[in-house]
Amino acid sequence: MIFKIKIINYANPEKLIFIKKIWNIQHDHTSQISLIIKPHRIELQNNLINSKKNIWVDFNIKKINLYKLDKKIKMIQAIKIKNTFNLNILDATAGLGKDAFIFVSYGYKVTMIERNPILSILLYDGLVRGLQNNDIKKLIKKNINLIYNTTLNIHQLKIQQPDIIYLDPMFPTRKKSLSKKEIRTIQNIVGYDTDADNLLLTCLPFAKKKVVVKRPKKSNYLANIKPNYIIPTKNHRFDIYVK
Ligand SMILES: C[S@@+](CC[C@H](N)C(=O)[O-])C[C@H]1O[C@@H](n2cnc3c(N)ncnc32)[C@H](O)[C@@H]1O
Missing domain, CATH: 3.40.50.150 (Vaccinia Virus protein VP39)
Known part of the structure; x- marks a missing residue:
């Protein structure tokens, strides 16, 4: 099954190709949730909630x-x-x-x-x-x-x-x-x-x-x-x- 989400890529294109291939995700510009691929970290931005802070996983x-x-x-x-x-x-x-x-x-x-x-x-x-x-x-x-x-x-x-x-x-x-x-x-x-x-x-x-x-x-x-x-x-x- 393909999962649709808004994808914003600031990293190199290979990283996005790798991610799309492994996890079978597709860009959907209408999605209120964005996957933001930065060079140093992948974050999630949820416009459905009233929070400006993105979410990411930190093993810390x-x-x-x-x-x-x-x-x-x-x-x-x-x-x-x-x-x-x-x-x-x-x-x-x-x-x-x-x-x-x-x-x-x-x-x-x-x-x-x-x-x-x-x-x-x-x-x-x-x-x-x-x-x-x-x-x-x-x-x-x-x-x-x-x-x-x-x-x-x-x-x-x-x-x-x-x-x-x-x-x-x-x-x-x-x-x-x-x-x-x-x-x-x-x-x-x-x-x-x-x-x-x-x-x-x-x-x-x-x-x-x-x-x-x-x-x-x-x-x-x-x-x-x-x-x-x-x-x-x-x-x-x-x-x-x-x-
Ligand atoms: C409430 S969250 C778990 C939170 C987690 N304990 C933590 O500390 O971040 C439930 C998660 O379980 C996943 N999940 C539920 N059933 C699953 C299954 N059969 N196999 C794999 N993941 C599953 C959901 O996709 C969801 O991300």
């Missing part, structure tokens, strides 16, 4: 240190397994890669899957810039990678079976986990992940140890399957399915 340790400690601790609690280190996590709903990079900053290996071409381009660009940054390039090289995949058949991908699968699908009631501007832009681009029930059903047999689902606080269980246990946070909860 300093930024992570600014995130609420409580949020990070709960996420790590949800992921971790007693006395087991070196877990590998499949983040099957990568979005802007924020949660994935929190896991990486705590020493986990993460494979990100993103099916939306635009978000996948931003993630790719974030990784490329991360590899040029002396503070994090080792971490990026060793512990994080990205797969652009548009199907639900993640068990058919040529990847190692993950210990943990992490899911954070987009829901209509979600409000606060990303800043308003970012969450609204993801909504404008991907809509809602209405097939999230099926994603959980695909992931349950594939994960070696557990599947962790981030959900709005009062929402129903994905696929109506009761988790083994729940870790609540202020605005969300983590539903944990143990294998």
Whole structure:
């Protein structure tokens, strides 16, 4: 499927040809959302929201240190397994890669899957810039990678079976986990992940140890399957399915 978006290219033409080829995107001058390809960074400009600031992916340790400690601790609690280190996590709903990079900053290996071409381009660009940054390039090289995949058949991908699968699908009631501007832009681009029930059903047999689902606080269980246990946070909860 071709994804249409306004494309503004300030970089060399080869970069645009590469991007169009890999992610199958096409220029649409009527789109209110623009993909701005600069020589040093790829950004998204969303004219549907009242914000002048563009969006891009930054894998940046300093930024992570600014995130609420409580949020990070709960996420790590949800992921971790007693006395087991070196877990590998499949983040099957990568979005802007924020949660994935929190896991990486705590020493986990993460494979990100993103099916939306635009978000996948931003993630790719974030990784490329991360590899040029002396503070994090080792971490990026060793512990994080990205797969652009548009199907639900993640068990058919040529990847190692993950210990943990992490899911954070987009829901209509979600409000606060990303800043308003970012969450609204993801909504404008991907809509809602209405097939999230099926994603959980695909992931349950594939994960070696557990599947962790981030959900709005009062929402129903994905696929109506009761988790083994729940870790609540202020605005969300983590539903944990143990294998
Ligand atoms: C709420 S966002 C995730 C935000 C992310 N946790 C972060 O920290 O930036 C949900 C993302 O999951 C992606 N997604 C949903 N279902 C997917 C699937 N089956 N395969 C790959 N990506 C999927 C959507 O395209 C969207 O970008």
